[in-house]
Amino acid sequence: MDIELATNALKALAHETRLRIFRRLVQAGPEGLCVADLAGHLNAEANGSFSFHLKELSNAGLIRNRQEGRFIYYIANYPAMNELLGYLTEHCCAGEPCGEQIHTCATTENNP
Amino acid sequence: MDIELATNALKALAHETRLRIFRRLVQAGPEGLCVADLAGHLNAEANGSFSFHLKELSNAGLIRNRQEGRFIYYIANYPAMNELLGYLTEHCCAGEPCGEQIHTCATTENNP
DNA sequence: ACAACATTTTGACTATTCTATAAATATGGA
DNA sequence: TCCATATTTATAGAATAGTCAAAATGTTGT
Numbered sequence: 600m601d602i603e604l605a606t607n608a609l610k611a612l613a614h615e616t617r618l619r620i621f622r623r624l625v626q627a628g629p630e631g632l633c634v635a636d637l638a639g640h641l642n643a644e645a646n647g648s649f650s651f652h653l654k655e656l657s658n659a660g661l662i663r664n665r666q667e668g669r670f671i672y673y674i675a676n677y678p679a680m681n682e683l684l685g686y687l688t689e690h691c692c693a694g695e696p697c698g699e700q701i702h703t704c705a706t707t708e709n710n711p
Numbered sequence: 712m713d714i715e716l717a718t719n720a721l722k723a724l725a726h727e728t729r730l731r732i733f734r735r736l737v738q739a740g741p742e743g744l745c746v747a748d749l750a751g752h753l754n755a756e757a758n759g760s761f762s763f764h765l766k767e768l769s770n771a772g773l774i775r776n777r778q779e780g781r782f783i784y785y786i787a788n789y790p791a792m793n794e795l796l797g798y799l800t801e802h803c804c805a806g807e808p809c810g811e812q813i814h815t816c817a818t819t820e821n822n823p
Numbered sequence: 824a825c826a827a828c829a830t831t832t833t834g835a836c837t838a839t840t841c842t843a844t845a846a847a848t849a850t851g852g853a
Numbered sequence: 854t855c856c857a858t859a860t861t862t863a864t865a866g867a868a869t870a871g872t873c874a875a876a877a878t879g880t881t882g883t
Contacts, residue, residue, distance in 0.1 A: 613721035628804035669850040692740035781880040
């Protein structure tokens with residue numbers, strides 16, 4: 600992960616519709632969701648604007664897709680997300696105990 | 712953390728200069744850095760543009776500052792960062808083991 | 824009080840991103 | 854083959870964000 604990839608990913612997430620899409624896909628798991636269902640869950644329409652946002656997330660490498668019949672399923676790219684999170688917290692407090700809690704899986708209630 | 716706070720934070724981070732500033736402050740620890748030193752570390756100038764970016768990060772709640780003499784020290788807001796990271800990964804894979812590694816402190820080489 | 828320093832604010836200009844609409848592509852079924 | 858469905862692409866206009874230069878604010882030392 601370099602600064603350019605990271606800013607691209609953050610730009611992609613920095614929009615309410617796209618953040619909703621991404622979070623929904625993170626929650627959906629490795630099966631993903633097809634565009635219409637995804638839009639349905641978010642009370643959005645599967646129109647040109649929605650498609651534009653999917654493309655932004657794809658270009659940033661945060662989501663992937665597969666075609667199944669005439670549906671296209673989008674899936675969160677978990678490794679990409681993890682790289683981004685790691686990049687943000689890298690070398691936190693120069694390695695010294697900083698007295699602040701750093702995010703861990705345990706804090707997100709439901710990790711393997 | 713709600714969607715609006717999260718998008719504001721992500722927008723703030725979604726710019727190369729601001730991401731550099733933020734990461735540098737994360738690495739600097741709770742003492743923070745004054746503007747001139749911060750700019751120096753990033754090969755940037757402590758000018759109006761730099762100040763604009765500091766304000767964006769402040770407004771998003773990602774950094775704080777304190778005045779010391781005629782210097783202003785900026786400090787990463789660790790709890791805000793952690794809330795953001797948690798928000799992005801919340802309910803990952805709907806609680807099912809997803810087979811993907813989720814970011815943990817252990818992966819960032821240097822956590823308390 | 825004055826001068827120098829550190830940083831922020833303002834305002835005008837440019838660039839980038841978002842939305843809306845319409846048309847295009849691709850797939851599956853009758 | 855033809856039609857309906859699912860989704861993307863293209864284009865133009867509207868909205869938002871970023872940069873630059875200059876002036877303003879607040880602080881310290883003399």
